[in-house]
Amino acid sequence: MSTSLRSEAARAATPVGNVFDANCSARHALELISGKWAMLILPALREGPMRNAGLLRKIGGISQKVLTETLRDLERNGLVIREDRRTMPLHVEYRLSALGRSLSDALVVLDRWAEQHFPALDAARERYDALIRRARVE
Amino acid sequence: MSTSLRSEAARAATPVGNVFDANCSARHALELISGKWAMLILPALREGPMRNAGLLRKIGGISQKVLTETLRDLERNGLVIREDRRTMPLHVEYRLSALGRSLSDALVVLDRWAEQHFPALDAARERYDALIRRARVE
Numbered sequence: 001m002s003t004s005l006r007s008e009a010a011r012a013a014t015p016v017g018n019v020f021d022a023n024c025s026a027r028h029a030l031e032l033i034s035g036k037w038a039m040l041i042l043p044a045l046r047e048g049p050m051r052n053a054g055l056l057r058k059i060g061g062i063s064q065k066v067l068t069e070t071l072r073d074l075e076r077n078g079l080v081i082r083e084d085r086r087t088m089p090l091h092v093e094y095r096l097s098a099l100g101r102s103l104s105d106a107l108v109v110l111d112r113w114a115e116q117h118f119p120a121l122d123a124a125r126e127r128y129d130a131l132i133r134r135a136r137v138e
Numbered sequence: 139m140s141t142s143l144r145s146e147a148a149r150a151a152t153p154v155g156n157v158f159d160a161n162c163s164a165r166h167a168l169e170l171i172s173g174k175w176a177m178l179i180l181p182a183l184r185e186g187p188m189r190n191a192g193l194l195r196k197i198g199g200i201s202q203k204v205l206t207e208t209l210r211d212l213e214r215n216g217l218v219i220r221e222d223r224r225t226m227p228l229h230v231e232y233r234l235s236a237l238g239r240s241l242s243d244a245l246v247v248l249d250r251w252a253e254q255h256f257p258a259l260d261a262a263r264e265r266y267d268a269l270i271r272r273a274r275v276e
Contacts, residue, residue, distance in 0.1 A: 017253040020178060022199030027174075029256035030249065036165075036172040040158060061160030078262025099258055106247045111168065113244050115155040118167035120237055124216025 032077055033103060037062060037070045042079065042096065042104040043111050049083070049095035079103060170215055171241060175200060175208045180217065180234065180242040181249055187221065187233035217241060 017026025032038065040059045044050065050058070055067055071094055074080040079100035085091040096104060155164025170176065178197045182188065188196070193205060209232055212218040217238035223229040234242060 017256050019249045019252055020182070020196055020198055024256075025260055026253045026256045027199070029252040029259050030177060031174050032259070033248065033252060034172055034174045034177050036169050039168060039172050044158070058158055060158055061165070076263055076266040077259045078266075079259075099255065099262070103251055103255070106244075106251050109244045109247065110171065111157045113241055114157050114167040114171060115164045117237065117241070118155050118162075118164040121167050121170065121215045121217075122163055124237070125214055128214040128216075 029077075032073065033107070035070070037066060038074060038079075039107050039110060041067075041070055041074065042100055043108045045080065045094060045096045045100070046104050046108065049093040051091070051093055055094070074100065170211065171245070173208075175204060176212060176217075177245050177248060179205075179208055179212065180238055181246045183218065183232060183234045183238070184242050184246065187231040189229070189231055193232070212238065 017024045017029070019026050019030045021027060037059075040062070041055065044055060044058050052064075052067065052071075055071075056062065056064065059067070071080060071082070075082050075094075078097055081095050081097050081100075083093045083095065085093070155162045155167070157164045157168045159165060175197075178200070179193065182193060182196050190202075190205065190209075193209075194200065194202065197205070209218060209220070213220050213232075216235055219233050219235050219238075221231045221233065223231070
């Protein structure tokens with residue numbers, strides 16, 4: 001681990017922000033990481049570097065435009081590293097930075113939660129909507 | 139723990155969905171729980187039941203309209219319980235369901251991540267933007 005990574009880790013050990021404060025930079029970080037696309041792209045890259053086409057295949061429903069924009073945003077914030085091998089044909093890969101990997105640990109937990117609990121959410125919605133319908137009839 | 143909660147927990151032990159599949163209900167669950175407002179409201183309710191005014195105070199930058207809509211959506215999906223004590227003056231409280239509490243465990247990890255790591259994201263953005271500016275000048 002480089003000195004700068006170590007000092008970054010030391011700083012990171014103490015929470016310094018407050019996501020409940022709309023003017024705190026921590027809120028901006030939360031906004032970046034809370035969109036569904038970041039929640040799919042970062043976990044997808046845990047298995048190893050991927051190219052644009054692979055990400056498009058893996059992440060159902062994402063458009064090329066949104067993928068490009070989200071990857072650039074993640075790169076700009078130091079979460080994803082874009083590697084251009086400068087070969088012909090072009091070979092550009094995306095991989096997680098150390099920071100992105102630590103975030104992906106937390107995101108994967110959320111993805112698993114959604115995959116495990118969606119039947120309970122579906123059932124709750126059905127119950128709620130049935131109650132609303134009944135209340136309207138009465 | 140009630141029988142229905144036990145069987146729900148048993149079902150939940152096996153992942154049954156795939157968030158990468160745009161047509162899977164797990165993706166819809168992820169879309170509901172992503173979004174910064176759910177990520178702030180559910181963790182805010184971990185300390186105990188709260189009323190509308192308390193949530194408005196706690197969560198900087200949220201409007202009454204968005205708070206109302208998000209609370210209704212969370213209630214509809216079985217994550218938040220709305221308790222109307224039917225007293226005068228009106229006393230309506232919101233609290234986490236068991237399902238909402240289990241989700242909030244995962245969301246709090248993300249909030250803490252944002253609060254700890256936002257300086258690293260800020261620094262990365264500055265580096266990236268400086269590089270872009272330099273590339274434009276050259």
